Amino acid sequence: MFVLDMAGHLIRRLHQQSSAVFVQRIQEAGFDLTPVQFAALDAINTHPGADQALVAEKIGYDRATIGGVIERLVTKGWVRRVVSAQDRRSRELSLTAKGNKVRIAVQPYVQDLQTEILMPLSDAEQAKLVQLIRKVVMATGASDATKLNSRIKTTNRP
Numbered sequence: 001m002f003v004l005d006m007a008g009h010l011i012r013r014l015h016q017q018s019s020a021v022f023v024q025r026i027q028e029a030g031f032d033l034t035p036v037q038f039a040a041l042d043a044i045n046t047h048p049g050a051d052q053a054l055v056a057e058k059i060g061y062d063r064a065t066i067g068g069v070i071e072r073l074v075t076k077g078w079v080r081r082v083v084s085a086q087d088r089r090s091r092e093l094s095l096t097a098k099g100n101k102v103r104i105a106v107q108p109y110v111q112d113l114q115t116e117i118l119m120p121l122s123d124a125e126q127a128k129l130v131q132l133i134r135k136v137v138m139a140t141g142a143s144d145a146t147k148l149n150s151r152i153k154t155t156n157r158p
Contacts, residue, residue: 018117025113031106032076036061038110040069041095041103044079049092051084060137078102 003009022035033041039059047054056066070093073079078099084090095103118126 014117021113021117022110025109025116026106029106029109031102031109033102033106036069037073038103038106040066040073041078041099044093044095045100045103048094051090051092055093073099 019035022038026033026038036059039061040055043055043058044050047058050058052066052070053063055061055070056063059066061069070079070081074081076099078096080094080096081091082094084092115126118129121129
C-alpha cells in the first residue's frame, strides 16, 4: 500500500495512536487531561509568566485554539491568568498549586506511556526515533508549523 511508505501518513497514524494511549492511561489514573493540556501545563511550568502566544509557540499549537485550552485549565483551577504589568493587553500565565500538583502527579504516567507508544522498538531505536523527530520538528520551527497549520485549517476540509 502506497501510503504506508509516506512519512506524513505514518506520522498522522502514530499521532492518533499516541493520543489514544495518552487519554486512556491518564483517565485510568484518574485525571481529566488531554495531551495538549499536559503540554500547556509543562510549557507554563517551564516559562512562568508567559502569555498564551508564547505557550502556543512552545507547544506548536495555533494561537486561536490555545485560548480554549488555557480557558479549560483556568476553569479547572490549574492555571492562573493575570493582566501583565508591562502590557495591559497581555495575560501572564502561571500554574496554581493545584495545577503544579496535577502536573507532577501525571508526569510518571506520561513518562511510562512513552515506552508503551513505541513498544515495538528497542530502547536504542526509541531514542533514535525521538532524536530524528526532534531534528525535523526543530528544523521546521514551531512558529512555521503553527502558521502552516492555520493555513491548512482554512483551506482544507477533512
